[in-house]
């Protein structure tokens with residue numbers, strides 16, 4: 001972890017992650033919360049912290065003018081530990097902040113910060129890193145695998161290294177760790193977000209296929225953009241309603257990491273009260289799985305009702321059909337369409353926040 005291992009709730013730790021696609025020669029920037037991000041998942045990425053935007057040398061960015069205190073819990077034990085050494089010292093008396101004096105008003109404080117030059121060139125992804133952007137981590141040194149094809153993923157999951165089901169974990173955004181604290185350490189993590197098949201999003205007049213590793217943020221922007229062009233009037237309506245509800249899930253920086261599949265697997269394995277599962281059930285979604293026996297297609301309802309998925313089973317994608325006769329977008333009637341046992345399974349638990 002890069003930070004204080006907390007809940008992804010406050011946003012105090014948010015950094016900008018930049019990735020580079022050598023084929024498209026394109027840099028992509030997005031915010032994430034480091035307290036939820038596994039360090040190895042950032043291999044080949046460039047990180048810009050708030051100090052990267054401005055600092056004592058270059059002047060402070062507007063963001064530094066806002067005091068923000070993390071209340072996610074992580075800072076209190078740190079503050080308590082510091083106080084055991086300097087119980088009666090005020091941190092400002094230590095001269096750590098060389099700009100402000102005790103008693104300065106907020107306005108005076110802001111005026112004393114070095115000025116920021118917004119015209120200065122600012123690159124989120126340094127040139128030297130571009131040649132290393134696709135280098136894989138050495139799995140003999142790090143407990144980390146990043147397969148880049150479905151065949152590689154399949155043979156890895158069937159290999160001797162992964163013989164013991166409890167010794168490894170599939171991972172995408174790792175935001176599920178907020179809700180289900182790990183009681184064990186895994187020997188291996190298998191990062192599946194570089195496998196192309198579960199990363200696709202497609203749609204036409206008949207429905208949408210969304211890969212399991214697609215983040216909630218990417219799915220929302222797809223729904224907002226594509227619905228205007230490709231879908232018929234009913235598909236457009238479904239997409240707009242889906243996007244509207246998805247935007248209520250977590251915060252933007254959590255949605256940038258949190259995957260659709262991770263959310264549904266948490267509903268399947270942990271009984272997580274997932275909004276996404278509820279929405280998709282109402283739309284009669286079906287899913288594709290890759291098990292050790294091969295590929296399997298089933299309805300989301302069947303997936304949620306069957307025994308817990310084993311560690312080797314990968315959710316590949318979800319198909320959301322645009323079928324007017326089966327689904328309804330009215331909240332009350334949508335719930336009526338879901339079998340009552342499933343609703344209990346999904347809604348009967350409370351948020352662990």
Ligand SMILES: Cc1cc2nc3c(=O)[nH]c(=O)nc-3n(C[C@H](O)[C@H](O)[C@H](O)COP(=O)(O)OP(=O)(O)OC[C@H]3O[C@@H](n4cnc5c(N)ncnc54)[C@H](O)[C@@H]3O)c2cc1C
Nearest residue numbers: 170172173174175176250258259261262263265275314315
């Ligand atoms: C602050 C916060 C607020 C949230 N608010 C909401 C909310 O309002 N509504 C809501 O519905 N959800 C909410 N969530 C849940 C969030 O949507 C999920 O944590 C997220 O989608 C999980 O995706 P992930 O990529 O991070 O999964 P990970 O944490 O990487 O994985 C979660 C689990 O799924 C397994 N897994 C992941 N992908 C696959 C796959 N393709 N095949 C098989 N197994 C897989 C992993 O092994 C792990 O067991 C919230 C989460 C946070 C942190």
Ligand code: FES
Nearest residue numbers: 008010011013035
């Ligand atoms: S410390 Fe990361 S979101 Fe609060």
